[in-house]
Amino acid sequence: VQLAESGGGLVQPGGSLRLSCVASGFPLSDNVMGWFRQAPGKEREGVACAGWNGRYTYYADSVKGRFTIARDNTKNIVSLQMNNLQPDDTAMYYCSPEPTAYCAVSWTSQGQVRYEPTYWGQGTQVTVST
Numbered sequence: 642v643q644l645a646e647s648g649g650g651l652v653q654p655g656g657s658l659r660l661s662c663v664a665s666g667f668p669l670s671d672n673v674m675g676w677f678r679q680a681p682g683k684e685r686e687g688v689a690c691a692g693w694n695g696r697y698t699y700y701a702d703s704v705k706g707r708f709t710i711a712r713d714n715t716k717n718i719v720s721l722q723m724n725n726l727q728p729d730d731t732a733m734y735y736c737s738p739e740p741t742a743y744c745a746v747s748w749t750s751q752g753q754v755r756y757e758p759t760y761w762g763q764g765t766q767v768t769v770s771t
Contacts, residue, residue: 649766
């Protein structure tokens, strides 16, 4: 399993970024996929999750209405469109196959991870600052 995240960077508050995750070594279409983030000194938290075909999505309360997860199973890509970014969004962002079939089982709406994913990529850094 390989996961390659990209698209991070430095952005001002209110700005936007689009993250991409290229997955290989496993059938993306067989997995519920999630985006996670970890800020310095904090635990990793769930941010967004998409079901097998992307029709079902689930978001942490902190990003709901600002972030949008999407997936293209034909290209093995999962993306995260992030709008109206705020300093609290500063973190390293990761994608991973979810360890359960249900996003809301894997982590809570506050982002607390109940079941830790097995696979991680190198992540992509998002910094929101003036």
